[in-house]
Amino acid sequence: MADQKFEYLLRLADTAMVLSQRLSEWCGKGPALEEDMALTNVALDLIGQARFWYTYAGEIEGKGRDEDKLAYLRDAHDFRNLLLVEQPNGTYADTLARQFYFDVWHFLLLRELAASKDERIAGIAGKSIKEVAYHVRRSSDLIVRLGDGTEQSHRMMQQALDDLWMYTGEMFKADAVEQAMAEQGIGPDLASLRAPWLKHVSEVFEEATLKLPPVDAWMQKGGKQGVHTEHLGYLLAEMQFLQRAYPGASW
């Protein structure tokens, strides 16, 4: 049981960590100063949240691994993040599409986790959701601005949303770990998040004059079980380099 909770917490931690790392790659390269600051601030919120999840995961595991050991000293197949968040930044439309799909789901997930029977999880979620409410508002806004913008921004936004669509299914597909957490009242029934997610996404798309990709499309899966796309290894190589080259290095 402790093993399953550890797995569950790792998914939350890794997902926040990997997306934070992706967003940090934009630092100093954003298309406008305001966007640069926004992405790095969102990255900062996510890394803070990841630290809370990692610390708790390490305590549950009970093998003396702290947040740094968990983040820096595991290989790609040990990471449990969603496939969606490891996808490359691509164009700015790709980055925003990834963020939008994730933010809406993240908000809905945290709202459920804030009522978790595990008080520590409820506390972390209750803190995080205030930040994520701001994220989802911003990413929803930008989808509308670019979707209902110029011909080019509309085309690029639609393309990015279509391309990443196949990575959204995993967010709602529970495996044995998530089912066990739901049965114990620790986490939500993931499938139940799909209807409110689709509702918000559809509303934003409509306002943005964008088309919702087919809801019954084939979906990728595997991130939560450690089967990743080829992109994660490169991301970790950069993120973990220092600790791998100089083990135990600290400020």
Place this chain on the structure above:
Amino acid sequence: MNATESAVTQQVWQWLHEVGDPEIPVISVVDLGIVRDVTMAGDGECVVTITPTYSGCPAMLVIAAAIGEALQKNGVERYRIETRLWPAWTTDWMSEDGKRKLKEYGIAPPVGRAVQHQVIDISALSRRRNAEPAIECPRCGSFNTRQSSEFGSTSCKSLHVCNDCHEPFDYFKCH
């Protein structure tokens, strides 16, 4: 709590009032609502409980160190600084004095109460935004201002511009 202990914790609160926020030095960590509790443990250890403003706020380490320094400087030998996440920090805990100091420093203080901002229905997000209160320019006092960036120099602030005096300013977001 006995009278002596109460006197000691009150003294500690006084000292913490002198500890400035590392990013906004005019306001103390007590004014910001970061210090949640001061107690004396059974063995005479002083326990200061703090809460982070935002999850990733990089100032928290510096704040904990500054609190430790203030305690040491005043002769407190045995102390412990604990972090508490829940209830989550809110700008509702900022003191009126703190808000006044922020404004004098050139940062517009948070408007309204955060509890009213609790988002229940995700589809109401954009409607809610349209109902947001106007932010007063800390420089000229005009309410004719606009937001220029949702994020600013720190997690807790956004950037705004006054349409009357044309000066940009930071706003401490209601959170």
